């Protein structure tokens with residue numbers, strides 16, 4: 001049987017990036033996905049917006065929903081302060097196994113905890129299992145119809161505090177209309193749309209940044 005797209009992405013990292021150099025891992029993936037084989041990483045254009053929001057928030061504890069191959073885990077973890085942590089949730093074992101290797105190749109395994117399972121099952125366990133009081137930053141990039149239920153779950157589990165920043169990928173393409181409706185018409189959130197393009201294409205997409213007001 002042949003290789004998978006995630007496996008080919010890992011090969012491209014091992015071939016073209018420098019071990020322990022997150023920037024080279026990011027570039028190797030972006031170059032592979034732009035010139036060889038498209039993949040659903042947040043990508044370089046939206047990645048710059050992710051970087052700027054992260055630098056502004058400077059989170060101590062960050063959560064990512066939807067690891068895929070670990071591209072955004074590397075983008076996030078490389079910008080975290082020394083004692084800060086990223087927890088990333090992935091339910092697909094084939095994705096998780098590749099993501100662990102890409103995160104390790106970047107040398108960021110000590111800052112990233114990849115948890116295998118579904119967000120709906122794992123979010124309620126965050127406090128007890130990982131000693132999380134609340135998250136300062138959440139990156140939503142998993143199934144788009146899970147953005148609203150998981151945001152509500154984070155609220156109900158007391159995992160959001162005044163000032164927590166939610167950043168959601170793909171609010172235009174593939175789209176998360178219910179999520180936009182939820183955060184834009186909810187007095188407990190201050191939302192702003194960052195226009196960009198779908199990774200490695202000219203198609204319109206963007207990120208929605210929503211600050212939880214408590």
Ligand SMILES: Cn1ncc2cc([C@H](O)c3cccc(CNC(=O)c4cc(-c5ccc(F)cc5)cc(O)c4O)c3)ccc21
Nearest residue numbers: 040066067068089090091117118119141142143170173174
């Ligand atoms: C419950 N739970 N808990 C953890 C968890 C983790 C996962 C997986 O990581 C996973 C698997 C498959 C799909 C996604 C969502 N991502 C997308 O669907 C997407 C699509 C496109 C696009 C755009 C245009 C196209 F033409 C085709 C695809 C561009 C993008 O950036 C995307 O993020 C996420 C799933 C559910 C999970």
Ligand SMILES: [Mg+2]
Nearest residue numbers: 042141169170
């Ligand atoms: Mg995405």
